[in-house]
Amino acid sequence: MLQTFYKYQGAGNDFVLIDNRLKVFSKNDTKLISKICDRRFGVGADGLILLEDTDQADFKMVYFNSDGRESTMCGNGGRCIVAFAKFLKIIKSETVFVAVDGMHKASIKNDIVSLGMIDVNQIRQQDDYMFLDTGSPHHVVFVDDVEQIDVKKQGSAIRYSDLYISQGGSNINFVTQINSDTFKVRTYERGVEDETLACGTGVTAVAIAAHKSNLTTTQQVQLKVKGGDLSVSFDENENIYTNIYLNGPAVQVFKGEFLCEH
Numbered sequence: 001m002l003q004t005f006y007k008y009q010g011a012g013n014d015f016v017l018i019d020n021r022l023k024v025f026s027k028n029d030t031k032l033i034s035k036i037c038d039r040r041f042g043v044g045a046d047g048l049i050l051l052e053d054t055d056q057a058d059f060k061m062v063y064f065n066s067d068g069r070e071s072t073m074c075g076n077g078g079r080c081i082v083a084f085a086k087f088l089k090i091i092k093s094e095t096v097f098v099a100v101d102g103m104h105k106a107s108i109k110n111d112i113v114s115l116g117m118i119d120v121n122q123i124r125q126q127d128d129y130m131f132l133d134t135g136s137p138h139h140v141v142f143v144d145d146v147e148q149i150d151v152k153k154q155g156s157a158i159r160y161s162d163l164y165i166s167q168g169g170s171n172i173n174f175v176t177q178i179n180s181d182t183f184k185v186r187t188y189e190r191g192v193e194d195e196t197l198a199c200g201t202g203v204t205a206v207a208i209a210a211h212k213s214n215l216t217t218t219q220q221v222q223l224k225v226k227g228g229d230l231s232v233s234f235d236e237n238e239n240i241y242t243n244i245y246l247n248g249p250a251v252q253v254f255k256g257e258f259l260c261e262h
């Protein structure tokens with residue numbers, strides 16, 4: 001059977017998107033999903049996202065990492081599915097959709113999507129790293145020069161260390177401050193098991209970690225990633241972060257069909 005798909009990218013974090021409102025695509029076929037995401041044997045993507053019907057909201061997002069397994073929230077994928085829902089005429093410029101971590105408000109203007117993220121009220125602050133969950137788990141390390149880091153090697157070492165092995169792993173973010181409100185970020189993503197060009201829940205975690213550790217006082221943080229620029233805004237009251245929004249581009253890059261077999 002041939003399955004129509006669309007490819008989107010959000011700051012270089014790329015995804016295969018499928019309209020699964022008719023429930024034709026099987027969610028349990030890990031092998032097929034990882035093959036579709038394979039950059040040599042398939043379409044190639046950091047993840048695959050299904051848009052499904054729900055009676056709770058405008059639509060439902062189901063996210064799989066490129067290893068074929070369903071995972072926790074994907075911020076850039078969330079921004080891409082909003083652009084996809086607009087393309088499919090399910091929404092106009094504003095929406096509320098449901099994902100694995102709950103309801104998300106979002107708006108889209110031209111190709112820029114602003115996505116509401118879950119509140120953050122628990123941050124583990126250690127001398128050499130911070131850990132927080134922004135829909136997905138994130139380890140944040142501030143370093144002198146992020147360009148000098150071997151993200152795959154060092155990220156994988158932390159991701160598979162005793163810190164996270166028993167809790168299903170973590171994404172690992174390496175960060176260098178550029179100026180009072182701007183940070184350069186490189187992320188090792190769990191489930192891709194490599195550096196990606198951007199990670200939405202990752203930059204959200206970095207913005208909050210930077211504010212929490214007094215590296216910045218701004219509540220509108222600029223994040224430079226390999227695939228472009230993102231920004232994160234939030235409110236903070238007594239160490240509780242609310243009204244968190246991840247902002248940046250989400251662009252359709254092509255449409256195609258793949259064979260549903262492996």
Ligand SMILES: N[C@@H](CCC[C@H](N)C(=O)O)C(=O)O
Pocket residue numbers: 013046065071072073074075076077136137170171189190191192198199200201202
């Ligand atoms: N690319 C994502 C994060 C996707 C989830 C992550 N790989 C995990 O399994 O925790 C983003 O933009 O947030």
